[in-house]
Amino acid sequence: MNSRFLSIGITFSIVISLVAFAFSFSRNEVKVGHVDIKKVFDSFDMKKELEANLESNLLNKRKTLDSLSFHLQTLNQQYSSKTPSEAELNAYQILQQKFLYEKQMFEEYNEQTIANSNNQIIDQMTQYIKDFAAKEDFTYILGINEDGNILYGDKTLDVTDQAIQFINNSYQGKND
Amino acid sequence: MISSIKISLVIIMLSLVITSCEESITVNDNPSSYCQSMIMKAELTPKEYVQSWSTLPTESEFVKQKKIKEFNYKLKYLPIEFLISNELRDSSPSEEMVDSLKKNYEGMEYYELTLSIDDFKDETIKYNVADMQEYQNRLSYLSFSMQKDINIIQKNAQTAPCKLYHYERTFGIAPHAKVLIGFSKEDLNPQTTERTVVLNDNLFNKGLIKFNWSGSTLLETPKLLL
Numbered sequence: 001m002n003s004r005f006l007s008i009g010i011t012f013s014i015v016i017s018l019v020a021f022a023f024s025f026s027r028n029e030v031k032v033g034h035v036d037i038k039k040v041f042d043s044f045d046m047k048k049e050l051e052a053n054l055e056s057n058l059l060n061k062r063k064t065l066d067s068l069s070f071h072l073q074t075l076n077q078q079y080s081s082k083t084p085s086e087a088e089l090n091a092y093q094i095l096q097q098k099f100l101y102e103k104q105m106f107e108e109y110n111e112q113t114i115a116n117s118n119n120q121i122i123d124q125m126t127q128y129i130k131d132f133a134a135k136e137d138f139t140y141i142l143g144i145n146e147d148g149n150i151l152y153g154d155k156t157l158d159v160t161d162q163a164i165q166f167i168n169n170s171y172q173g174k175n176d
Numbered sequence: 177m178i179s180s181i182k183i184s185l186v187i188i189m190l191s192l193v194i195t196s197c198e199e200s201i202t203v204n205d206n207p208s209s210y211c212q213s214m215i216m217k218a219e220l221t222p223k224e225y226v227q228s229w230s231t232l233p234t235e236s237e238f239v240k241q242k243k244i245k246e247f248n249y250k251l252k253y254l255p256i257e258f259l260i261s262n263e264l265r266d267s268s269p270s271e272e273m274v275d276s277l278k279k280n281y282e283g284m285e286y287y288e289l290t291l292s293i294d295d296f297k298d299e300t301i302k303y304n305v306a307d308m309q310e311y312q313n314r315l316s317y318l319s320f321s322m323q324k325d326i327n328i329i330q331k332n333a334q335t336a337p338c339k340l341y342h343y344e345r346t347f348g349i350a351p352h353a354k355v356l357i358g359f360s361k362e363d364l365n366p367q368t369t370e371r372t373v374v375l376n377d378n379l380f381n382k383g384l385i386k387f388n389w390s391g392s393t394l395l396e397t398p399k400l401l402l
Contacts, residue, residue, distance in 0.1 A: 050383070116381065120382060120384075124382065127243065127245060170242075172388055173386035
């Protein structure tokens with residue numbers, strides 16, 4: 001009788017131990033979430049701020065270009081009704097060269113500034129998503145994008161809104 | 177019967193100890209220590225002030241830290257009492273001495289900005305530098321131009337420029353770059369204690385780095401005990 005109780009006791013304790021170990025193991029289980037990359041990128045405060053700065057910056061530079069362009073158009077109209085003198089023609093060509101040079105500089109500046117801003121945004125966004133994953137114990141956060149490798153994710157695993165809130169707080173220095 | 181229950185209890189206890197062991201390690205690893213307890217005090221002697229503020233842990237509410245890739249940015253608030261204590265050091269100061277030093281420092285709000293890079297032990301501005309020209313450009317930027325890239329934003333986007341700037345060059349002795357920055361209190365809105373210090377990092381090109389203090393944290397520094 002005693003040995004029967006003993007064996008029941010041992011079996012019971014083994015079962016409890018297994019449950020405890022299973023619980024312990026479950027805490028190390030893989031946790032996966034996914035985010036809509038485009039939505040995260042577009043909702044990132046840094047992107048919005050840099051975009052606004054860039055627009056006002058480019059607007060100022062564009063004014064110089066527009067003024068040159070307007071001047072050239074006016075001369076074009078004048079010279080369509082009257083043949084320009086040699087000096088006028090030279091001045092016109094110099095102005096035209098200046099316009100082309102300024103236009104090229106503007107386009108290069110535009111391209112470089114956008115590329116530079118995008119790098120800065122992606123560096124910070126990637127870091128904050130890593131921090132978000134670490135804070136929330138995610139093993140993987142997948143980026144879902146129509147052009148990407150992952151085309152579908154169950155809604156219950158969608159952490160886009162939480163991620164956006166976290167990365168914006170981090171960017172604003174409010175998560176420290 | 178009793179012995180089997182005892183065995184069961186022992187095994188259960190062991191299992192619980194094993195499962196909780198991970199958490200107990202984390203709790204015991206918390207490095208809040210001497211200086212953390214010091215800044216909780218309402219008053220500190222000059223010596224205690226220097227000791228505690230020089231070694232403030234990163235989790236202190238007076239320190240804000242950001243990491244973008246391998247680049248680390250740390251901003252520490254420096255109360256006037258600390259700057260006075262730093263000059264007084266071990267001496268037993270008179271009230272006149274303290275008042276005289278206070279006049280030198282009041283009118284500004286001070287912070288210490290520290291830049292460092294993971295696993296890089298040389299001079300910070302030498303990190304991934306292509307040639308001597310790039311090194312000189314970085315040095316020049318850090319010495320003279322970075323000031324214009326720092327400001328404080330308060331409520332309603334009110335912006336105050338950085339009025340005091342000093343780069344402490346270490347010539348490679350320390351693996352970080354330290355900058356003392358100051359903002360004129362005349363430029364700050366006295367109605368709010370909210371602060372967002374913004375650095376537009378053109379040194380390592382990481383863009384806008386923001387450090388925010390909300391509430392009354394910066395008003396709750398210890399007083400100087402004479």
